[in-house]
Amino acid sequence: MSRAEILAQARRWLGLSGRPNALTRAYADRNGAEFLRAAWCDISVTEWARRSGNAAPVLPNGDRAWTVEHAKDGQSLGRWHAGTVENIKKFARPGCVAFFDWGGTNVVDAIDHVGVIEEVLPDGRVQTIEANTGDACKRRVRGADVLAGFWDPDYEGEDDMAAIDEIADEVYKRLTGTVTPDVWAAREGILEAGMKVDPKTFMRQVWAYTKDGYAQTRAILARLDAQDATIRALAEALAARDAAVDVDALMARIRAEIGQITVHLDTAPETPVSGS
Amino acid sequence: MTALPPEPRAGAGPTEDDEEAVLADLYGEPDEDGIYRGTGHEQG
Numbered sequence: 483m484s485r486a487e488i489l490a491q492a493r494r495w496l497g498l499s500g501r502p503n504a505l506t507r508a509y510a511d512r513n514g515a516e517f518l519r520a521a522w523c524d525i526s527v528t529e530w531a532r533r534s535g536n537a538a539p540v541l542p543n544g545d546r547a548w549t550v551e552h553a554k555d556g557q558s559l560g561r562w563h564a565g566t567v568e569n570i571k572k573f574a575r576p577g578c579v580a581f582f583d584w585g586g587t588n589v590v591d592a593i594d595h596v597g598v599i600e601e602v603l604p605d606g607r608v609q610t611i612e613a614n615t616g617d618a619c620k621r622r623v624r625g626a627d628v629l630a631g632f633w634d635p636d637y638e639g640e641d642d643m644a645a646i647d648e649i650a651d652e653v654y655k656r657l658t659g660t661v662t663p664d665v666w667a668a669r670e671g672i673l674e675a676g677m678k679v680d681p682k683t684f685m686r687q688v689w690a691y692t693k694d695g696y697a698q699t700r701a702i703l704a705r706l707d708a709q710d711a712t713i714r715a716l717a718e719a720l721a722a723r724d725a726a727v728d729v730d731a732l733m734a735r736i737r738a739e740i741g742q743i744t745v746h747l748d749t750a751p752e753t754p755v756s757g758s
Numbered sequence: 759m760t761a762l763p764p765e766p767r768a769g770a771g772p773t774e775d776d777e778e779a780v781l782a783d784l785y786g787e788p789d790e791d792g793i794y795r796g797t798g799h800e801q802g
Contacts, residue, residue, distance in 0.1 A: 493795075493796075496793050496794075496795055497789070497791055516762055520762055520763055521763040521764065523763075524763060525763075544760065546760060547761065548760070548762070548764075549763065551760075584771045584772065595771060601784065609780065609781070609784060615770040616770040618791075618793075620792075620793060620794070621781055621785065622770075622773075622777065623774040623776070623781065624771075624774065627772075628772055
């Protein structure tokens, strides 16, 4: 689903002419034979949207053949912009659906024709791909004088995205709350039970967890170093009494045996490191 | 139910005076049918 894909689809039909044609036939298959030879500008926009996976953003109320209805779809979504040079420069983008009134008004009920904007020109005009322009599909250049208005389908799914304020509220909610007695930080005395936690407190709690984890890791490594030194001293004492004892071989064997041990670590301060 | 569209008034609508020049600048010269296809076009 993207504005590039609907334009790629529209380009595939450049040069198509006459009716019935492949686009009116597809539309008529779904909506009735009376559309086989109908004005096919909006029928084509409908087909391009469907064939490019853009039906949801471009056809919010289903297939459209009548331009006035299609323009009103955009109005009801709040995505409509009147056809002025200022609006073209400010809001028009490739993929916008552009509606024309050959009578030169911006009145939706007076709309005659539709196309898809391919380029927004620097002078406030648009270059479009239109079907049923001279009964053919062509690229055209249109000015604001005949552009009744345009709307920008929600190709990027922006309407489905939470507003930034909603995201901020959710983050804030997750970072706040009341400390309960059973949480580790309360048991450790880092936070008091019943304390209201705000983002600043949350960050302090994260820092406390990290700092405590670092201290415990250092303590464990120090104990392991001490144990290693003790074992080496023991091996060397044995070697002093018995020349047959190979200190390095004995250390290697002890390390291999230790490697078979599963160690359970408990964050409770008095729980010893245990092997099994 | 989708409505049957009326035929647009004034056919293809008024043409911008420099339309051919703008399209040629963007997409190169048109083909024999007057269609500005550009490069990489793939007919559907």
